[in-house]
Amino acid sequence: MKQEMTSRPTQQSCAKMAANTNGKRASCNDSDLDCNEKRRTRAQTRKIRSEIFENPSTTRMTFMTWDVDPIVTQHIYDDLGVREILVDDDIVEKLRPTPPIMVNNGLFPPKPRKVETVHSHPGESRLRPLQQTTPCRWMSRKHDRQKNDSTMGQVPWERLSDELLLSVFSWLNKRDLSRCMMVCSRWHNVGLDESLWGRIDLSGKALRPAALGYLVARGVTVLRLARTDVCSPVFHDEMGLNCLSVQECPLKLQYLDLSMSNIEASSVNEILRLCSRLVKLSLESCSVSGETLRYIGQCSDLDTLNLAMCTGIGEDHEAMAYMMQQCNKLKSLNIAWTNLNYPTLAAAVSNLPRCLEHLNLSGFRSLLTDEAVYMVVQRCPGLIELDVSDSSLLTPTTLETLINGLPSLRHLALSRCYHINTAYLVNLGAMPKLATLEVFGILCEIGIANLKELLPRVKVNTRLFSTVARPTTGYRWTSIWGLKCPNM
Structure with missing residues (x-):
């Protein structure tokens, strides 16, 4: 009995195990069928895609539209x-915004992409998209600019006209302008x-030989060379200026300041020979000669001349008379402290132009x-400013001459004229336009205070140095005769 009881469960369990095994086998068969179906579908899709990309001309495109059954x-x-609103067919076509959808054999085509064939296993190939790198924003803009440029091989500067390029160069200083001129011939x-x-x-620079000549030949009209070292020669032989005469002179220089510059007399003559259009000239503290005065005389338009503290013209009275x-x-005119002898000074005084004012x-x-002084008053009755300082031979007679002969005089300098009695200075109040008076070294502080009380409308001792014909006065060290000069 016990054996039968034990055998029955064993048979039941075996039956169950056999049923489970059959079920598993059936499920495995179903799953194998699904896998095979999926594989066939994938292969068919892969084949269709390959046909699309390999032979796009053979692909047949169909159009599909959306519609609803009218009975429904x-x-x-x-x-x-409600009831349907009847509208004309033309209006329906116009109101239909959705375009037809292109379908390839009933399947939606994928997004077009560049593909390449990759062999992962022998005899097997598959498609994958190419890795395309997108350029940066600045690279694309640069590419667009180069693509849109109608003049290939040219930079934008070459498309500017000469007038626009000239206006751009006008904002540069002379040093940067010289560097720009070395870019190209244009x-x-x-x-x-x-x-x-x-x-x-x-001013304050050192110039190599012929450098000043090349610079002046570019059409300079205002040139400041104060405290400048100028090497000889000024003009090079290749420039072709040495053989020209004054009438054939191409230089346009009008304002020239050579005050306290280190330059030879021959170089000064070389410049003045070709600069016959000078209007204002300053050779203060320069070494000059009688030939220099003759070249100055050829400047017929000269109205301002500064020869203060010049050396080399003390004995050439003929050249002085010719220049005047x-x-x-x-x-x-400023010829102060030039160490002239008496004949040269007499030649200068007796030939002063009548239009002289300072x-x-x-x-x-x-x-x-x-x-x-009497001859000066007779030659130049319209003087506005007169400086006769450091003249120890002048007497009160000079004051009477000035009061009677110069009614337009506004500035008078009598500093260190020790033979003029201080009591006669009060008589200067008779001059109607006298505004400033310089009497340094004559009166003490108390005498100056008394003179100010006796001459209330005259300013006493306001200028320590004379400004007659000098290019730079006061704080305006960057300009000559009121004209601003940009630094090189």
Whole structure:
């Protein structure tokens, strides 16, 4: 009995195990069928895609539109209690916004992509998209600019006209302009325009030989060379200027300041020989010669001349007389402390132009006399400013001459004229336009205070140095005769 009882469960369990095994086998068969179906579907899809990309011309495109069965639509309208609005077919076509969808054999095509064939296993190939890198934003913009440029091989600067390029160069200083002229021949030609080189300041610099000549030949009109070292020669033989005469002179220099510059007399003559258009000239503290005065006389338009403290013209009275006779348009003249001898000073005084308004004759200690001042008053009755300081031979007679002969005089300098009695200075109040009076070294502080009370409308001792015909006065060290010169 026990054996039968034990055998029965064993048979039941075996039956169950057999049923489970059959079920598993059936499920495995079903799963195998599904896998095979999926594999066939994938292979078919892969084949269709390969045909699309390999032979796009053979692909047949169909159009599909969306529509609803009219019977079903009528039932829906009846249930809602509404009726269909009839519209013309033309209007329906216009109101239909959705374009037809292109379908390839009933399947939606994928997004077009560049593909490459990759062999992962022998005899097997599959498709994968190419890795395309998108350029940066600045790279794309640069590419667009290069693509849109109609003039290939040209930079934007070359498309500018000469007028626009000239206006750009006008904002540069002379050093940067010289560097730009070395870029190309076109920039060099534009940079040689005379409007860019009108005013130049080379004060305190050292110039190599012929450098000044090349600079002046560009059309400079205002040139400041104060305290400048100028090496000889000024003009190079290749420039072709040495063989020209004054009438054939191409230089346009009008304002020249050579005050306290280190330059030879021959170089000064070389410049003045070709600069016959000078209007204002300053050779203060320079070494000159009689030939220099003759070249100055050829400047017929000269109206301001500063020869203060010049050396080398003390004994050439003929050249001084020639210069004074030719420069008949002079309005400002400064020949202070030039160490002239008496014949040369007499030649200068007796040939002064009648249009002279500003005159400086200071520094002639034992040469300037009352007779010389009287001649000055007779030659130049329209003087506005007169400086006769450091003249020890002048007497109160000079004051009477000035009061009677110069009614337009506004500034008078009598500093260190020790032979003029201080009591006669009060008589200067009779001059109607006298505004300033310089009497340094004559009166003490108490005497100056008393003189100010006796002459209330005259300012006493306001100028320590004379400003007659000098290019730079006061704090305006970057300009000459009121014209601003840009630094090089």
